[in-house]
Amino acid sequence: MNGLNEVLADNHYPGRGVLWCRTGDGDTLGAYFLTGRSRASQARALRRTPESELIVAPSEARAHDHLRHYVAARQSGRWLVFGNGEQVATVAERLDSGLVPALALDGLDYEPDPPIFTPRLTVVADGRDAGQAWFGAARHSSGTRTATNRLTLQVSGLAPGEGVLMSTYRSDGHAVATGEPLAEVRIAAGNRSGLLEELWTSLPLQLRIAAAVFSPGGLAEADIRQAAPAQS
Template identity: 80%
Template sequence: MKNVLADNHYPGRGVLWCRTGNGDSLGGYFLTGRSPASKARALHRTPEGALLVAPSEPSAHDHLRHYVAARQSGQWLVFGNGEQVATVADRLDSGELPALALDGLDYEPDPPIFTPRLTVVADGRAGGRAWFGAARHSNGGRTATNRLTLEVSHLEPGEGVLLTTYRSDGHEIATGDPFTEVRITAGNRRGLLDELWDSLPPQLRIAAAVFSPGGLAEADVRQGAPAQS
């Protein structure tokens, strides 16, 4: 994972599902940013145990930058990079299965890059299954959303799947690859947070969190230094 992220000069936001060396199936979420507005954010715990991306200082709500990033919905852990997390969680609460709950989402209306909506639904029961959903803009001129769903199961310790909103060579920024299989060296949850945090560009780090299905209220969260105004 560290090599994959080191080759990406601006990953944006990312979702990770993996299995650490001790056999735990864990999710991870991170934010990086370049602009002052992007950096003026933090991960907050809500009284209900969810994780909320919100301003680090008082400001108006921006639906593209402020959202529920992770929420437990019965047996399902849902996390991602936008307001669609709440939509998917509500659908699961109503009885929809993960693949259907991830359907019908759209990419963010932020031209010219049209940021993908990335969402993970992880099963809290034994087996460590997870479904990744990505709502992406066409690489051409077509405006209709490309919706990709990936089911991941039977990960071995040290294996993971990573999605990032962007990829950059340091000059150009494009939408991230549909998904990337990565190797994890961490042996436990705390080690995974260290590995994820250390893999991100230091000058862009905003926040990261690692959590387990059913254990979102005890998520390990790390924040970057507050943005300077």
Template identity: 80%
Template sequence: MLISVNGLNEVLAGNRYPGRGVLWCRTGDGDTLGAYFLTGRSEASRARVLHRTEGGELVVAPSASSEHDHLRHYVAARQSGDWLVYGNGEQVATVADRLDSGLIPALALDGLDYEPDPPIFTPRLTVVADGRRAWFGAARHSGGERTATNRLTLQVGDLAPGEGVLMTTYRSSEHEVATGDAFAEVRIAAADRGGLLDELWSCLPGHLRVAAAVFSPGGLAGADIVQADQP
């Protein structure tokens, strides 16, 4: 049976508050790319920027000088040898260090836990990718009463142009926020890298946008970044 795959716009348009998200996809010109985005409902969540460091990392930091918050401020993307690592929290640095020590991606993603922020218990989402393959890791709270972490590892092989895989921290209706779906296969309309950043940004709820970036394995220092106007 043929399964219909929705476009990126359809998937995100049906999610009133996606939170943070990781995307691995191939644009129409055949370029394989990663992307990361942030949205925020609170003033503190929106008062953040995504910027490149001198060392070539992408860092989520406060837009004004303030005390570090380990749940809101973190390394979002790092190149670790041949591996590009990106995600929604401090686990990105942990996974990159594990890869540097010689672990394979599946083991580098093991043992992570969801964020200690009840009642939502935000999943920790991490992607490890080279130019052809990607491993998605999600550390999630149980849908029931169990406190033990559910850990999902998804390996994504060769993508055809226009194909992508997306994970978001949240799935939200107008009235409630819940843990996001395990993952979604999506169609990408963008013909090239610049079009992908435009497509992703336009799909996010305008009043919740914080930042988004598109990058390639081995090319993190040249990441394309878009920021929302700070309040």
């Protein structure tokens, strides 16, 4: 198991990512991050709404882009839902209707952005059992098949210093490809503020947009770090 900083430092373009982990003090936390290469991607901010959601929004008012602007985290009753696209709201609504996490994550598709077909990554964390979470990934086949590959992973019993990470992309500095399905990582941070620092400093400096750390039931108190937004 490699450290979070090693895994991210080895990836020249991780895109967007979700993390579920336990810090050294025993706190179980979720995290979300954005990196971007284009001016349109970098002209975004991670904001807290009056409803205590976290949204990815344009840094300047303009028409909504459903692939770039979305609810990134929402508390839905006992469930904390976070991820990299509009599916977060869909999954939260399904949970509100009574579906269990595995079914709420079912039926999602990857993003319609050829040629890379960005995966949809979603985490559902249980506020009544702080150690338990479900990851959902909707991914394009590595071949020519267009049907969505859907991965659902239940994570529980993390020890302090353990985490699970998913990112949308993988790059060696030249080519960009869909990220690996998941990575189990070591967390060096001893507490919540340390986790945000560890995550932020592990992201590629020139591509950083925003990162947030939060706990189930505590989305209103999410810690957010962001770069000065680029002007579109």
